[in-house]
Amino acid sequence: MGLRKLAAQAVSAGSTAVLKHVFHRPAANFPGKVALYVDPAIIGDMAYKIQKGSVIVVGTNGKTTVTNMLADALEAAGQRVICNRTGANLDSGVATSLLHADVSDWGIFESDELWMAKILPFLKSDYVVLLNLFRDQLDRVGEIDKVQDSIVNALASSPSTVLIYNADDPLCTAIADKAPNKTIPFGITEDMHLPQNTVADAQMCQMCSGMLNYEFRQYGQLGDFHCTECDFGRHAPAYGACDIAFTGDGLRFNVVNGCATGQVTAPYQGAYMVYNLLAVYTAAMQVGCPADKLQNAIDAFAPDNGRLQHMTVRGRKVLLNLAKNPTGFNQNMKLVVQGEGRKAAAFFINDKEADGRDISWIWDVDFEELAQSDDLVVFAGGIRGNDLQMRLKHAGITATLVQTADDVMNAVATLPEDYQVYVIANYTALPAVHSALERMRDESAEESQAAVEAARGGAVPPLSKPQTPDELQKQAADQAELFGQLPEDARESLQERPLRIVHMFPDLLNLYGDGGNIKVLRNRCAWRGMPVEVQAVTHGMSVNLAEADIVFLGGGPDREQRLASEQLLAMGDDLRAYAADDGVILAICGGFQILGRKWLLADEVMEGLAIADIETRRSDGDRIIDNVVLNSHLTRRPVVGYENHAGRTFLDASAMPLGKVVNSAGKGNNDDDGIDGVVVNNVIGTYLHGPALGKNPELADVLIAKALERRVGHEVALPALDDAVEIAANEYMVKRLK
DSSP states (O other): OHHHHHHHHHHHHHHHHHHHHTSOOOOSSHHHHHHHHHOTTHHHHHGGGEEEEEEEEEOSSSHHHHHHHHHHHHHHTTOOEEEOTTOOOSHHHHHHHHHHOOSEEEEEEEOOTTGGGGTHHHHOOSEEEEOOOOOOOTTTTOOHHHHHHHHHHHHHTOTTOEEEEETTOHHHHHHHHHSOSOEEEEEEOSOOOOOOOSOOSOOBOTTTOOBEEEEEEEETTEEEEEESSSSOBOOOOSEEEEEEEEETTEEEEEEEETTEEEEEEESOOSHHHHHHHHHHHHHHHHTTOOHHHHHHHHHHOOOOSSSSEEEEETTEEEEEEEOOSHHHHHHHHHHHHHSSSOEEEEEEOOOSTTTOSOOGGGGGSOGGGGGGOSSEEEEEESTTHHHHHHHHHHTTOOOEEOSSHHHHHHHHTTSOTTOEEEEEEOTTTHHHHHHHHHHHHTSOHHHHHHHHHHHTTSOOOOOBOOOOHHHHHHHHHHHHHHHHTSOHHHHHHHHHSOEEEEEEOTTTSOSSSTTHHHHHHHHHHHTTTOOEEEEEEOTTOOOOGGGOSEEEEOOOOHHHHHHHHHHHHHTHHHHHHHHHTTOEEEEETHHHHHTSSEEEETTEEEEOOOSSSEEEEOOSSOOEEEEEEEEETTOSSOEEEEEEESSEEEEOTTOBOSEEEOSSSOOTTSSSSOEEOEEETTEEEEOOBSOTTTSOHHHHHHHHHHHHHHHHSSOOOOOOOOOHHHHHHHHHHHHHHO
């Protein structure tokens, strides 16, 4: 072991020198990766450098901020700290930090949720701080149950580790209940009366599969929760935040711990920062950091890594932040909306491996909140800028497509000088954006002025403003003109009763942004002036399918899928009758599987609705996960989507697929057939997420047209829409994948 340790240290030092002095790149991961290859126990071998103890910070959102702030607090208290400050949170990043460090008092390390199982058994940390768990990178990480199991197993490997956890998160509380370790809960003890977003990641109890109720909810699934069926519920916080106030200068709150009371003030906005600061406070108290030193660290905290980083670029105030999942983006939306004055917002989305290839989650971001802002300018960029521009279109926002942060600042230079800039980027998009903004920030006054002057005179990006009476009148006239192109009997039918889209169990079946299909259908009707309404059928509700024109079934996690399937199977006769009567159904993933005779629920083979001649079977192979391009008989353009499923679905010889897979990576229904989905009368089932209709407007129009035809008894040609944004997103992916 000694020789392996020495060899690991040697190769780490060599790779660090090469990276820094030859390639001029930061040595955050690679030296540790090489060292781990030589000595897999190098983290444990280097743990002697930590004299007093260590803390691991884990969770979906806020890890880097909490880790760095806690490290700053300990340093303010005179402690020597080892910390992976750059956010390199795999075992290689922790190993690199230890290899580069001198002997210190404390180790404060950020860890990826799944990689903590490779770190904690070696470090045997004194504390693990669990911030939150939100749906994140489902193609790479999998469903949240997998993450929870990994954290529980990691904690079990280090019995003396104390778990500090967010008691307001039922997903974190479930871990605390399962782990054998001592626990310390923290949480917010009062209702902040925040507007809620569309999607939350935990609707059901993980102990008994009952539904969760809330005394109050803060955001996402965070709040004062309890199960309606068993005794699972929020634990009383040992450290509770109360008397929370948001001011123009930031926020403040009190912390109650038994009879003791502390106070935290910070120059930040956002409810999520209350949780981050409360986590830091709780951990700081455990490691013996004085409260005044913690407050000094909070006051001085000035991140330069792109997380909540404020800077002035070419005379403009800029806030740069990371967001990589629906909850993170939704909290950033609130920062933008609540900000004072006129604003420009730029969003950059990549889909590299570290981001997750599947970006369907952007449809669960409530960009619609931005549509209410006046004098707002919006930009969409990154590798998947086309998808983002399309998503924003469906939120009622016209976004300008950009390639770089330079494009954003050049466009902003054409706007009045009081515009503030918000730049939000996901994981791999952030470094390039961060670097560009810092380069522009550091320009000389002459260079900056010259750049601004060069940019002025360009095209002014579209501003979001309340529509004038004339604009509203023109919009109504345009919609009336398109509506007038429908056959007379179709118009009369719609005027008598709007087209009704029934969304089955959106509270349970919305795992991969599939609810975006409802937005697409609703908007494509509304843009044509067609009266349309959406009926959301949540758990426990009944529905009259005689009044339905389009029924949508999504997919969900196993627990939610089971509950939804019980209700679907109970109404099986009605659904079969509706389908036989040419009723229009779009069914995705789990919804697609349940259309068949047999389908899979976890490891169980279940009876299906028998609407389609298909069966889904278990496979010993890996999940099928990738982008897919289909040639379909229903559309002229290729159909593009993303698949993520474990079951393999097989069609009877007489059944018709939705399309043939034409890209090399895509699989479709199974590993062998090279087809995806099924079409039965007016029923379409598919494994395509994305959502399926986003980049495939023709497919959406097929469903709308079939619904109208069912009403009037003859073919209906829908008026054409301007689909330039949707087509660009489709063509980008087709070109990239084929």
